[in-house]
Amino acid sequence: KHGVLTRKSHADMDGKRTPRGRRGWKKFYAVLKGMILYLQKDEYKPDADISEVDLKNAVRIHHALATRATDYSKKANVLKLKTSDWRVYLLQAPSEEEMMSWIFRINLV
Numbered sequence: 001k002h003g004v005l006t007r008k009s010h011a012d013m014d015g016k017r018t019p020r021g022r023r024g025w026k027k028f029y030a031v032l033k034g035m036i037l038y039l040q041k042d043e044y045k046p047d048a049d050i051s052e053v054d055l056k057n058a059v060r061i062h063h064a065l066a067t068r069a070t071d072y073s074k075k076a077n078v079l080k081l082k083t084s085d086w087r088v089y090l091l092q093a094p095s096e097e098e099m100m101s102w103i104f105r106i107n108l109v
């Protein structure tokens with residue numbers, strides 16, 4: 001699955017609140033492949049190598065949990081992704097349908 005997702009980092013590894021200055025929203029081209037959610041700067045190109053920056057932004061979603069971000073009301077279609085190492089991301093999808101599809105696909109892994 002791929003598509004545009006806008007990310008906000010809410011908590012870092014071990015659940016510590018992401019400090020100010022790193023809490024902004026950033027738009028990515030997301031690609032879910034195997035157990036990894038790649039958050040890429042540019043659109044997915046099947047044959048291109050993954051850049052170092054894109055690898056750094058990749059999220060391991062094994063044992064992660066995606067839910068609708070019911071406690072976040074500033075933006076619509078936002079899902080909350082909690083990883084197994086206690087990171088928390090907010091991810092905004094372009095539509096309700098896309099958000100539900102990402103939640104379903106992430107939790108299926």
Ligand code: I3P
Pocket residue numbers: 019020021022023024025074
């Ligand atoms: C953050 C940025 C985010 C904002 C966040 C700020 O500043 O303005 O958009 O989240 O508020 O800290 P910075 O880019 O300097 O990290 P919202 O869009 O959800 O308001 P927060 O600290 O209350 O999460």
